[in-house]
Every structure is written in structure tokens, then in C-alpha cells.
Amino acid sequence: xxxxxxxxxxxxxxxxxxxxxxxxxxxxxxxxxxxxxxxxxxxxxxxxxxxxxxxxxxxxxxxxxxxxxxxxxxxxxxxxxxxxxxxxxxxxxxxxxxxxxxxxxxxxxxxxxxxxxxxxxxxxxxxxxxxxxxxxxxxxxxxxxxxxxxxxxxxxxxxxxxxxxxxxxxxxxxxxxxxxxxxxxxxxxxxxxxxxxxxxxxxxxxxxxxxxxxxxxxxxxxxxxxxxxxxxxxxxxxxxxxxxxxxxxxxxxxxxxxxxxxxxxxxxxxxxxxxxxxxxxxxx
Numbered sequence: 001x002x003x004x005x006x007x008x009x010x011x012x013x014x015x016x017x018x019x020x021x022x023x024x025x026x027x028x029x030x031x032x033x034x035x036x037x038x039x040x041x042x043x044x045x046x047x048x049x050x051x052x053x054x055x056x057x058x059x060x061x062x063x064x065x066x067x068x069x070x071x072x073x074x075x076x077x078x079x080x081x082x083x084x085x086x087x088x089x090x091x092x093x094x095x096x097x098x099x100x101x102x103x104x105x106x107x108x109x110x111x112x113x114x115x116x117x118x119x120x121x122x123x124x125x126x127x128x129x130x131x132x133x134x135x136x137x138x139x140x141x142x143x144x145x146x147x148x149x150x151x152x153x154x155x156x157x158x159x160x161x162x163x164x165x166x167x168x169x170x171x172x173x174x175x176x177x178x179x180x181x182x183x184x185x186x187x188x189x190x191x192x193x194x195x196x197x198x199x200x201x202x203x204x205x206x207x208x209x210x211x212x213x214x215x216x217x218x219x220x221x222x223x224x225x226x227x228x229x230x231x232x233x234x235x236x237x238x239x240x241x242x243x244x245x246x247x248x249x250x251x252x253x254x255x256x257x258x259x260x261x262x263x264x265x266x267x268x269x270x271x272x273x274x275x276x277x278x279x280x281x282x283x284x
Contacts, residue, residue: 002095005195012158071102076132099133111252147203148187149206151181153182154184159221161283185268190263208271
């Protein structure tokens with residue numbers, strides 16, 4: 001296997017994957033929008049590449065494995081908008097292309113379960129943009145596409161501890177509200193397994209085994225830190241930005257059976273309690 005990967009939009013999840021692949025002898029080129037981040041990326045062992053800005057066409061033609069983490073913006077998918085023809089030309093020669101999507105494509109299910117066969121009925125503009133982006137990627141002939149629909153991502157540097165410590169965390173209460181989550185290291189594990197066992201056309205949900213109300217996560221983080229649990233606030237009484245409130249517009253539990261059964265993936269952190277405990281241990 002050609003152990004080279006082009007990581008387009010080399011962000012949080014892609015960086016976790018790089019930590020797994022680099023010790024295996026992989027060469028990784030990661031794109032960043034800011035030249036200011038090049039040294040930071042290079043320090044991890046990944047070769048930085050500023051994009052948009054430079055021509056991505058030559059890299060697309062020379063890397064057999066590509067990870068796309070960049071999400072859609074107001075004008076649609078930025079990668080396809082800029083490089084559709086290059087990707088279409090490269091598609092027959094690619095071995096694996098992973099696209100990081102979101103479980104937001106399923107919309108609201110009133111706290112019920114969804115899986116990869118659930119119809120896509122997004123209830124937010126972000127979710128609709130993801131549905132449209134997925135369809136565009138799926139429409140490219142001969143593209144070895146693998147779609148990963150991610151639940152709410154947390155992990156080192158991205159979790160509730162900072163806000164709980166600062167006293168700014170809130171337990172917003174909405175009856176019946178439940179979310180699925182995924183630790184970033186478990187995303188990296190799934191991508192690693194998929195790279196080693198390509199299945200073009202595959203769509204996988206990525207989440208842990210424990211969908212839970214968001215207020216429970218905040219409360220548990222406070223308990224782990226030994227600080228008072230933030231008071232409960234009814235969602236109708238909460239001062240929230242439209243973006244923050246939109247996350248409460250959808251409630252669902254996401255199934256992960258497919259990726260377990262096909263790739264043998266099993267989350268290292270099957271519950272938010274296990275994930276938060278591990279995060280806190282890293283800080284000590």
C-alpha cells in the first residue's frame with residue numbers, strides 16, 4: 001500500500017489521524033488556509049501546504065489517498081468548487097477518499113434512533129448543506145468515496161472542562177433532548193481501519209455507544225473536577241445565540257453497528273464518562 005495521504009482541511013480530526021499514521025511510516029501533506037499555521041503543522045511531522053492559494057491539482061493527481069475535512073460554506077463545498085475537474089480526472093486512479101460529514105444530515109428524530117439507512121431530512125441550513133455536499137461527492141464517477149457521518153466531536157482541548165472551570169458552563173434543559181458524541185481518537189481509529197480496508201461507496205456513522213442529554217455531560221465534568229454542578233436553565237429562559245440554539249433543534253440517537261460489523265471498529269471511549277476521565281488524566 002502506498003502510505004501517502006493528502007489531508008485537505010487539516011483540522012482537529014485529521015490531526016488525530018496523523019498521530020496514528022505517522023508512526024506507521026506514512027507521509028502526510030496537510031492543507032491550511034493560513035501560512036501562520038505552517039510551522040505548527042510541520043512540527044507534528046505533517047508537510048504543510050497553504051490552500052486556497054497554491055495549485056492543488058498536482059497533489060490531487062499524485063496522492064492515492066485523500067481525506068477531506070473541509071465543510072461546506074455559503075457557496076457550497078469549497079473543495080469541489082475549486083477542484084472538481086482535478087478530482088474527477090484523478091478519481092479512477094485514487095485508492096481511497098474519505099469525506100467527513102455529520103450526523104446532522106438526518107435531522108430531528110425526537111430522540112429516536114437513526115442509522116445509515118435513515119432518510120436524510122436535515123432541519124438546519126448546516127445539515128442541508130452537508131446533504132448537498134455528500135450528493136456532489138457521490139456524483140463523481142469512479143471516485144472511491146467513503147463518507148463518515150460524525151456525531152458531536154470532543155477530545156483533548158475540545159470539551160466541557162474549560163467552561164466548567166471558568167464558571168461559564170450551563171446545563172441547558174430541554175425535555176427529551178439527547179445527542180450522540182464521538183471522541184476524536186475514535187474517529188482517527190475508524191479512518192485508519194478504513195484506509196487499510198477500503199470499501200468504495202461506504203457510508204459510516206461514527207459515534208460512541210452512549211447517547212446522552214447534554215446537561216448530563218456538563219454535570220459529570222463538574223463532578224470529575226470536584227466543583228459545583230452548574231445550575232439548570234430551561235431552554236426557553238436561556239440567553240443563547242441563534243447558532244447555539246440551533247443545536248437543540250435536533251434530538252436523536254445514532255447507531256454505530258455498521259462500522260463495528262464491517263471494519264471491526266470498537267470505540268476506545270464507548271461513553272462520555274470514559275472519554276472525559278481520559279481527558280482529565282492527560283492533564284495531570
